[in-house]
Every structure is written in structure tokens, then in C-alpha cells.
Amino acid sequence: MRRGFEQPFEEFDSVTDSSQAATTPSGGKLTPMFRQWQQAKQQHPDALLFFRMGDFYELFFDDARTAAPILGIALTSRGKGTATAAPMCGVPHHAARNYIARLVDAGHRVAVCEQMEDPKKTKGMVRREVVRVVSPGTIVDPDQLDPGTGNYLACLTGASPGPWGVCLVDLSTGGMVLARPGSETALAEVLSRYGAREVLVASTAQADVATLLAREGLGEILLTALDDGLFEPLLARDRILQQLQVASLAGFGCPDDHPALPAAAAALAHLQRTQRVQPAHLDRLRVDDPRRILRLDRSSRRNLEVVANLRDGGRGQTLLEVLDATHTPLGARALRQWLLEPLVERDAILARHAVVEALLRRSEVRDTIRRALREIRDLERLLSRAALGRSTPHDLAALRRSLASLPEVQDALGELPAPDARALAERIDRLEDLLGRLDAALADEPAAVPGEGRVIRPGFDAPLDEVRELARGSRELIAAIETREREATGIASLKIKYNKVFGYFLEVSKANLPRVPPEWERRQTIATGERYVTAEIKDLEARILAASERLAEREKELFEALVREVVSRAGRLRETAAAIAEVDVLAGFAEVAAREGYVRPVLAEDDRLEIRDGRHPVVERLLESGRFVPNDCVLDDARRLLIVTGPNMGGKSTYLRQTALIVLMAQAGSFVPARSARIALVDRIFCRVGASDNLAGGESTFMVEMTETANILHNATPRSLVILDEIGRGTATWDGMAIAWAVVEQLLLDPRLRPKALFATHYHELTELAARLEGLDNVHITVREHGQEVVFLHRIEAGPSDRSYGIHVARLAGLPDGVIRRAWEILEEISGEHLADKLQRQAGGARQLSLFEMPAPTPALAAGEADVLAELRECDPDELSPRQAHALLCRLIEALGDQSSTIR
Template sequence: MAKKSTPMMDQYRRIRRELPENTILFFRLGDFYEMFMDDAKEAARILDITLTKRHDIPMCGVPFHSADGYLAGLIDAGKKVAICEQVEDPAAAKGIVKREVTRIITPGTILDEGSLDRSQNNYLAGMVRDGNHFGLAMLDLSTGAFWIEESASADALRGNLARYAPQECIVPELSLEDDLIDPILGNVLKTICEDWTFDADNAEDVLLRHFKVHSLKGFGCENAPLGLRAAGAVLYYVNTELRRNLAHVRRIQLKNPDDYLLLDETTAMNLELVAPLNPARQGPKSTLLSVLDSTRTAMGARMLREWIVRPLRELSAINARHDAVEAFTTNRMLLNDVREILGSMRDMERIMSRLGSGGGNARDLRAVGESLDQLPALKELLCRNAVAFQTLEKSITELPTLGKMIDEAIDDEPAVSTKDGGMIRSGYSADLDDLRAAGSKGKQWLAEFQAAEQERTGIKSLKIRYNKVFGYFIEVTKSNLSMVPEEYVRKQTMTNAERFITPELKEYENKILGAQERAVALELELFMQIREEIVKEIDTIQRNARAVAEADILAAFAENALTRRYVRPQMSDNDDLKIVDGRHPVVEQMPDAERFVPNDTTLNCADHQLVIITGPNMAGKSTYIRQVALITIMAHIGSFVPAGEAKVGLVDRVFTRVGASDDLARGRSTFMVEMQETANILNNATPKSLIVLDEIGRGTSTFDGISIAWSVAEHLCTNPSVRAKTLFATHYHEMTDLSLTMPGVQNANVLVKERGDQITFLRKIVPGAADKSYGIHVARLAGLPETVLNRANEILKNLEEGEFEREGSPKLAQHRTKRKKDNDSQMDLF
């Protein structure tokens, strides 16, 4: 006979049935969140906690006060977690305690500070497709950041997803039939939502209701219909399906791709802008972000990441950033004062998100107050250079009344929990002070009562104790029981003692505990009132947070410039790129690196349109071409650059084709990856682009590789729709002959000092072609056996014969117009 289900398990099953797939239910029972049945089995496996059984039902649990760590573990495993709370007092409940799911947490909607990277946004994305066009919405619930963008191709959308790395992306049900969606999303968690949530009318209605407006024109988003469809679906999903409060999401932005220098997924990866190519070997300190991030606030660190993956393209905006950095570098005292203030700023964005969504604690209020207190001094410092900081200074709005209220109300070190008191400063509320005094007097009365009873009974070991079951009681050891007065009422017998109560003790207990409970309740009420006053100013505080973040980045750029000898790049709208004594910003900062050798660069769309760089492996070709791309990007971000002098013409895109490896997940070989990346460059580059190419054609046979490399270079030089500034590093020194036939092609090589069989890399780039590749010399450095090296030299001499036609012209410069005769002699390899 099957065992009858309990009312509690019936309640659990009813709530569990209403949850979406892949969701684990945290079911509140007293001081624990319990999980049952399949949820328990899955959670126990992921969290490595004990799985038990009750009435043959698998179960496991975690303490509610330390649940955040367990939540993070489940979220990291790709799970969603529904939090089911007791929504009525168990003591007042008639029958089963009422419970409800108060929120559902997913990878894209985490708010717990301990589970988030302070320097990176935690985005939830929404995506919708219409033919070859895509709408994308990005929401960071932890900061309130919300923006949309439209892409005209799958590659552009994939670049955005790689750039901003959302933790989760919602897509319509129709996308299940779209073979393009999964390759675009890659490893991003995909959540399917009903198609109607992406409907244009429904999405618009959701957005208008949320922002409480009659039109979206005020946000400048009305001409991005696909982006708005994605945005409406995101808000509906978070608010309705996940039951999350979105009160702190106060604005939506449209990001126009034309406003930014475009860096595709491949370029961001190859240049290691925000993530290392090999995290296990290199660590996080090998990226441009790690070098530039001298910020003092979490808000600044997050905004800096956004600036790096989305550099500016508008000349006046770039120059405005450079002006601000220069103002800081010319006034070191101002810079130091600003950075000192920034060091006292708390993460207002994420704190306001917690408070605005109905969460947070008194320490969050204290942090807001401390940050608001710093704004007048920061604003005054920025006013000292009204020209450079005018826009920034005007973005800061002081809130002295609010800051004063927080300072007067919240204790210097308030309790973490909002339910146990210890938050409100003495003197803020007369009623609270009276209740606290009553509780304090009660403690004094208890001490006096204990002393009096010890004296009256003669029991020196008599103690007044307290627990939640009995309240206050008198404890007497068994050796003294004969001395207990008749009026003591026995409540509990222990192993070594007995517990008693008296009418007098119980009467005073009601006074003490009543005052303490009322004081705690009043503190919570005052906390909620203060939180409400803060939330009323959420728009202003969020605007202040953005201004603080921007000031933080500009000050960090100035600090970098002063400590690392960076210079202000001269920006222009022409096609010149001239760098004197340029350095690689990351390599020169590596602690174990050799002394960095600076190098010059000249590129334009006329006589230095394509520079072919030859030289041996390990000589520094790859470092050099990457540093040119990084210096260009840094200039467009608004940073000063590692060089003696730099003139940088605006570019629209930076392309890289450096290194390659198999992409087994997509079934692509090394050579296929290389060719697809090259095709992307040739099909999308313009005369305003900068191209960095390293070893085109090395993934196939030598003759095929040289042919492809030569043809690619010719296309870049002769096609008027491309003709982009290009650095072309290669081991095919036959490529240097291109300068004999193509205008705008220049040769450069890496100096090598040769002494017998030994070589020394001088790391200096000089005009002209390398006379040899030194491959065998590098092989000797690697430790190949001498017999192998000697044989390699013999083979090399055979291969070097026949490089030119009899009349001395380079073979590769000629177009093959007829097939060789069958009886033509062929060189013997050996």
C-alpha cells in the first residue's frame, strides 16, 4: 500500500510543477532550503553534499544563511534555482505554512556580490532574427545597464556576443528550427521563450509599461524594431517568468555600430584585448585590459572593459578623452587628489540595483552615504579644469540632504542582517532609543535579580539563563537542589542541573522581550523608509555612478601615461599612421621579459600601404605587428600610447589574421580557419581599415601557401575598395619581390646578428628584406641534433637554386600564361 503524501509534500509538488525546465527548487523549511527527489539527486551531485532519505524520498538541504555559495555552484553548473520562501509567520500559521516562489535565479540574473566579477558586467541577452538581420538586447540586472543593437549579419552578431560574453541568451521557439542560432551562441546558455513574447506589439507594450512613457522616442530607439522586440522579451522574461524586480532599470540605450571602431571576435581574441589566448598558461595578466586597468572603482573597471571592446570612431569624442587625460598628466596633484577620492567610492551601480529591486542591507545604505559624501569634493576638483572636465563635472549631481540622512541614521558598522536590529544609530529615533533603554534596563534588572536570589537562597552557583524555548529561567546544579525555595516552578531536568521559573521572572521577561522585539521591528521599519528615500533618487545616483566610472578611467589612463612613459597620440581624419619608438603595451610590462626594443612604423594608403616584414621565428615579427594594432586601438579608446610619438589617422576596423588552430567543434582544420579569417578580411576591409597579417598560407604546401599569400597581397594593393593599411609578416621571403611590381609596397625585416652558427635577435625593425630566414639557426637554438642540422643545410642549398628565371626576374611576379613543356628539366630536391 502506497504511503499517503503529507500536506507539505503536496505543497512542494504543486510549486515544483509550475517551474520551468532545468530549474532546482530551494524549498524553505525553517533554517534550511531543502531539495527533494530528482532535484536533491542533482544538487547533491553538483554541490557534493550528503543525499539522505525521509519516507523513501531523496532529500538534501543547505543552511539559508549561507545559501549564496551553494547557489553559485548550481548556477555555474548551468542550472536555474527557484527560491521558495515562507511568506507567513509559522507561529501564526493555521495548518501548513504558506510558501511562494519569490524569485528564480539564472546565470544571467545573479545579484549576489560574492558570485559576480566586480570588473565585468553580467549580461542576460535576448536575440531575434528577421531574415539576415538580427536584434540584440543586453540587460545587466546587477547594474541596471540595458541597451539594444541591430546587426546586419550573423558574423556581426557573433562578434557582439563574444565581445560582451553574456551568461545567458533568450531566443524564440522558432529559433529551434534555425541551424544558425546554436553556432552564433556558442557556449552561451540558451533559454527558449514563447514566440509571442518577441512580438513587436507585445514587446512595445512591455517597454512602455515598464518605463511609464507613451513613446520610446525619448530613448532614441524607435528606429531599431528588432532590438526593441528583443528588449521587450528580455524584460518580460525577467519580470514575469523569473519574478524579479526591475524597478532599478530606468533607461534603455541604442548602440549604433557606426559610432565604434569595429573589432570582430577574431581580432579581440588574437590581440588578447580582454581575455588571454591560453588562460591556463598565461593567466589573466597577459591582456590589454590587465595592463590598462589602473582604475580605483568597480564601476570604472567594468566601463573600461566596454571601452576596450568598443573603441570610439568619432574624432571629437576621442580628442575629448585625450584632453581630459592630458589635463590630469599636467597636474599631478589634481590627479592624486581625484584618485584618492575614487578609492573611497563604493560600487554604487550594483548597490543601487540591490536596493532598487527590494533587497540590500544597512551596509549598502552606509556605502551609498559614504559615496555621496565624496561627490562634492570630486565635483570641486573637476571644476578646476572646466575645459577638459566640463561635461563630466556637469554629470555629477550632489545629494547632500540624502547623504546627511544616511549618515545620521545608519550606524558606522551596521549588522549584516536586516532582521536582528543593530542598524540604526542612537539618537536618530526617540522611540527606538526608548525601547533600547527598556531592554538595557531589563538586562540590569536580570543581573540584580540573579544576585538577590543567590543571596536569598544561599546558592552561589544559581544562574539566570535564556533560550528560545523557555525564555528566561533559573538554573540550579543538582548538588544544590535541596536549597531551592518552594515557590520555584520546575520546567526542565538536565543531566547535571534543573531549570525553574518564577512569576516575577516571567513578568519581567515579557517587558524585556517585548521591548527588544519592538525595537527590532522598528529598526526594520526605519531601514525600509530610508531605503525608499534612496531609491527615489536612483536615476541621479546611477548617473553619478557613470560619471564616477568615466573619471576613474581617465585618471587611470593618466596614471599609466606618467608611470609608463605613454604619449598623447595626435589624432586626425586622414589615412596616416606614424609611430616613433612604439612598444608593445603588454609585453613590456611582463616581469620576466627582456628589455623591450622600440620600433618605428609608417603606414598610409599611398607609398606605405602594405609593409612586408620578414625575419626568423622568435625574432619579434608577431610582437611588432600586434603592437601596432594595439597602439591604434588604445588611441581610439582615449588612452595615451606606449611610444615616443604617434600620429594616428581614424580607422573603421582593425583586422587580424595571426596564428591559427583547429576548430574541431565546428569541423574546421587549421588551414580552413586561416582561409575563412582571410576571406572575412578581404570581403569587409575598406581603405579606412588597418590589417595585420601573420603567416598567410602556412597551413598548406609551400607552393600553395606562397601563391595564396602573394595573391592576397596583390588584392589588398590593387582592389580600390580595399587598399587598407596592412602589415604583412611572412616567412616566405619570396614575397619581398612584390615591392618590385606593386606601388605602395615596402619591405622591412628584423635585424639579426650572426656569428658563425650562432644568432642573436636584435628585435629592431629596419627597411629592406631579410636575406635569409635563419630557420636552421633557430632549430639549433631549440636543440636539434647536429646531424639533422647538417643535413638540413644540404637540402636548403638544393631548394635555393632556381629561385629566379635565367634573365633574373622573380618567378612569382609573372603570371603563368602557358604550361611548361613536358621535357623541361625539374630540380632534384636532393
């Protein structure tokens, strides 16, 4: 049967109350039930309304039309042929989570409207209310969340071009961050760094923000408009103080006039409205301060494949994947954040390195810690669900197991010979009081829901034990009746059974009916016999019912009290969760360092970067062990900028990126893939890739390339590291070279810039710059030649590379021999020329040849064709009358026609 037996549809069919003549979209009059639906819908017009009716959630009208195809369920109609005919579809309540998840994934919001009263106990219509709105930014259901990433909702104030106030809230972990990006680009960077899934904005700003997000390639983020009134700046600060339960924001390093405060207040108001609870676990604040992190703009992060690869945006073959040896979701999320926000403060970085070193050396301590970490669940999200009143008994059991492992982690950390490890250990609170409460109250293996007496441990609560005993005693008594009556009546097949509608009854088969005692009361006739009850059974049943109701009530009460106990320790739990997250990341760093042979980087006091035998952490793992060729990289005041030349596929890009990644890893607290590394701290890393190396492709890539290059010239400092990989490629060759040349000059000559920089280029001419510019040096990737064969050595050496190996590569790639031969000829011809000649030739229209744009060989011109061309070159169209032009054209065509046989 599709419905619960309480028949919710009676109310649907009840007569329309004409005093409130609301109508359906199709003009029909609404039943009282539909009026209730409409009221709920009006409160949440932008959400699909899941309207609870008995065992189902129903969707109506447009909601049903939208949802049915996404969910793959049938669109039906309620009240067909009547004035109130309504398209509808429905899902069973026990499977609703799944369906809601699918709609949210498809970019919708879902408002869940529950029955607030028990239909069995209510006369007339049950009261219904929207109990929460689920949208991408407000998910807390663990099934719908990636354990390794936060789930941020962003709320914005401000207008283009900026500055903006941004509050980022993770309802699922209790994280709250304020940021003040000064430009649209900076805004997009913050949103993507936190992976914001939904953006809240005042309704008047909605259109502008939608355009902005689309322009920045963030169009997939769901935009939700809020009442402008929620952003009232005058009340914002007080609202936040109240939320955080503090008297001043100073403790969070947040100024009273932070531009994101109104956004934070609006976000909190929105959450309270949509979640129907005070999100008490949002009781801390972090101020996003770009000066305290190693900054990476979006495209640099993308190009370095820090947390997502360029191929499919996944985490395969990324730095994150290589470094992630964490055992807890807490650690996985922290690692991600550390890689997105490496540090710039020396002491903080040294502290991380010190712990990793201790954990690397004492592998038995590391193993103990990592074994204990495996038992620790997602403390942050467990706490958040508790605060939102959405804990399950399994959540509390998971919490109990996690807490039980804390002492092991703490003790082991305390053993390490590093003050920083001990400081970290001290931040772990064993929460023994809470563990004690959970142990005492919670059954060893609690049932999934409270209410049936299998969640609270027997012996914990006397009244609960009493009702549990009562219910059990009565059940046993009923069972005893079966045996007794079987003997008394001689009906061997007599059974006492139970169902929801009739309760307990005696079932007698047809053949035995004559033996039924007269005092038994007939309840129901079934095909195979009759069902009876007795006064005794009815009495016991009433007692069982009363007892189970009290049992359910009491157990739920006790469970909720236990959840409150958890929430009352929110601060301590969260501090501990943060410490555990750090331990997990650092133990993971040590594990990876041991496995991959990384070393502790030294933080230089001066400005010298010196990597000996550095490797690319991702590429080296793709190769057979030992096949990756390590390389040095030294950059200091005398060698500011290296021009890296060498054949295609030689390893230029790999070399550039490994240098940037090693610096990034070091500043995130990790050890690094090198024999030794001395790192001068860096404030920003820029990584640009020329258009033809850029997978995106398309017409505007050169524009993008230049915009990004401009960004470097505006923002780099002497402490920055700049990686330029074949920029200038996206345009006609000599333009590109001229631009690359000018960029290099500017980087070195402008004293505000002078970053450390690596510039891979196929413009050989740039190597000539070394003679003219101080601080510039050439290196090249070596190859060994065997006649026309070539072996890539992937080794960096001093000086420029002397020629292009593109043709060798082309051969390896299988270009036909004829083409290869012709290419050698052409190379021969042009390689004798000087730069000036080349420039001139370029002006004449020739293009530099590079491997992937090599044109098909042009056959030599037939003599007649050359004449035609010569004549064309000489003629001046302005001098020709239309008639003369026509004559000329005819003559040339004729001349060509004569030659056609010799060409083909």
C-alpha cells in the same frame, strides 16, 4: 539538531488528502506538502527547486539526484519504505548562497521556494512561494559576481541568418542595450563582446539557436526557453515605454521599430517573473551602434589579446591587464568596455586624451583623486540591489562611505586646467541630501541584518528609541533580580539564564534546592539541578518579547524606508556612477602613462599613420626594462601595405600587433607606448593569424583562416587597419603563397578596400610584388650574423630580408649538428633557383622547408633504389595487365632486397 524546533516535518507526514490524488513519480500518493512542492515545481520545471523547510532547503526527486553530486552532499530518502519514498538532499539555509552559486556555476537554474508565513504562528501548513529564480544571467549576489565585468543576459528574436534583435540586460548593474546584428557572425560578436552568460529565446526557436551558438563556439552559454507569447511585437514598445517611464524612445536614440524591442519586452517580463519584483532600476536604454565604435571582430580581438589571452583565456598578459590601474569596480568595468568598444569620433577621443593629459601633468591632483576613488564602492550594483529589495545594512554603509568621497573627487577634477575635466566634474552629483539621510539614520557600524536595534542610529527615530529602551530596561531589571534573589535566598551560585525554548529562568543546583522559595514555579529538571520562573520574570519577559517584536518591526520598516530613499535617487546615482567610472579609467590611463612612459597620440586630420619608436605594451613588460627595441611604423597613401619579412622569432608578430594595439589604445582614449604617434582614425581593425601560428591547430584551421580572410575582403574599407600574420600557412606551401599573393593584390587594387595593412610572411616571393604594385613596400626585421651564429636585433628596416634565418634558429633550438649541416646543403642547392623553378619543383612534390616542419634528413638513395624509382616512374599502370603488374612488383621488391645491406 538538524531542524528548527517548529517541526516542519509533521506536515510532511500528514495524511494524504485523497480528493486530490496527486502521485509521486514512483506512483505513491502525495502528502499535502509534496503537493505544494509539486505546484512550485510545475511553475519552474527547468529549475532545481530549493524548498524551504525550517532551517533547511530541501531538494527532492530528480532535483536531488542532480544536485547532490555537484554539491558533494548525501542523497537520502524521505519516507523510506513507504509509497511516498522520495530521494532528497538538503542544505542549511544560512549556507544556501554558496550552494546556489555552485549549482549556477555548473549551468543550472535554482528556484528558491520560501516559507511565506511564520510556522510558529501558523496552524497547519505554511504557505510557500518561489521568491526568485537564480540563473547565470540573473545573479546579483556580489559574492558570485566578478566586480570587473558585467553580467549580461541576452534575449533574442529573429531567425537565421538574421537580422536579429538582441536585448542585453545586466540585472546587477541596471544596464540595458539593444542591438540589431545582421548576421550570425555579428550576433556571436555582440554576445561575446558583452560576455552574455545566458540567452533567452522563444521556445520555438530554441533548437535553432542552440545549434547556432554551438557552431559559433558559444555552446557554454545557458539557453533558456520562454513562452513565444512574451515576444509579442505589438505590445513591446508600450511595455518598454512604461518600464523606462518615458513617452518616447527618441531620447535614447532608439527608433520605434527597433527589432530588439520585442526581445527587451520579453526579457523584462521574464525578469519580473523570476525575480518577483519590478526591476525598476532598468530605466535606461542604450542602442548598440557599430558605426560609432572601432569594430573588432571576435577573432581579431582574440588575436590581439585585448581582454583575454590566447594561452588560457585569462586576463594575464593582455592589454586590459596592462592598462588597468582602476580603483573601483565601476572603473574596471568601464575600462573593459572602452577597450572592447574604442571610439571613432574625433572629439570624443580628444576629450579623453585632454583629461588624461591634465591628470598626467598634475600628479598631485591625480593622487588625490585616486586616493578618494579607493573609498568608492560599486555604486551601480549597490543601487541595483536596493531596487531589487536586496540591500543589506552593510550595503547602505558602503554607499554612505562612497558618497562621502565624491566631493573630494569633484573638487580635485575641477582644479584641472582642462575644460573636459571640468565638464566631467560637473556630472558628479554629490548627493548631499542622500548622504545626510544615511548619516542621520544609519548606525556608525550597522549590524548585518536589521531587527535587533543595531542598524538604525539611536536618536533617529523616537518610537524605535522607546522600544529599544523598554527592552533594555526590562533586561536590566531581570539582571537585577539575579542579585536580589541571590541575597534573599542565600544561594550564591544562583543564575538567571535564557534560552529560546523556555525564555528567562532561574537556575539552581541540586545542593541548593532546599533554599528555593515556595512561590517559584518549576519549569524544567536538568541533570545538575532545577530551573524556575517567577511571576515577575514572566511579566518582564513578556514585556521584552513585545518590545523586541516592535523593535524588529520598526527597525525593518525604517531600514526599508531608507532603501526606498536610495532608490528614489536612482537616476542621479547612476549618472554619478558613470562619471566616477570615467574618472577612474582616465586617472588610471594617466597613472599607467606615467609609469610606462606613454605619450599622448596626435589625431591626424589626414590619412597618415606615423608611429615613432613604438613598443608593444604587453611584450615590453615581459622583458627587462630597456630591452624592448622600439620601431617606427609609417603608413600613408604611398605606403598602404607593408610586407614584413625576417627570421622566425625576429619580432614580426610583435611589430604587427603593437601597431594595431597602439591605434586601439589611442582610440580608446589612452596614451600610447611610443616616442610619438600620429594616428589616422580607423574604423575597423582586422587581425588574422596563419594556421601554424594558431594555437587551436587541427584540420579545419585552413578553412577558418580562409573564412576570416574572406571576411576582410568583404568588410575592410580604406579607413581600416589590417594585420595579416603569415596567412596562407595552413596549406601546401605554394597554394598558400598563391592565395597570399592574390589577397595582397586585391587589398591594394580594389579601390573600395585599400586599407592600411601589415603583412608578415615567410613567402619571400611576395617581396617581389613591391616592384609591381603601387602602395606596397617591404620592410624586414634585422639580425646580425656571426658566422653561423645569429643575433636578433628586432629592428625594422626598409627593404626585404635577404634570406631565411630558420637554420640559425634551428641551431639555437638545439637541432643536432648533422641535421643543421644537411640543412645548409639543401639550402645551398635550392637558393640558386628562380621562382619559376621552385614552383615547378613544388609541383613535383617537394615542400618548402620552414623551421617547424623540417623533415628528418633523408639519407641519400642507394643506386639500386634510384633504379627502382626510375622504373616506377616510367611504368603506366593502365598499360599493365594484373599479371604483369604482379610480376613487376615482384621484380622491384627483389631489386630492393638486394640493396638492403648497402642501405643500412
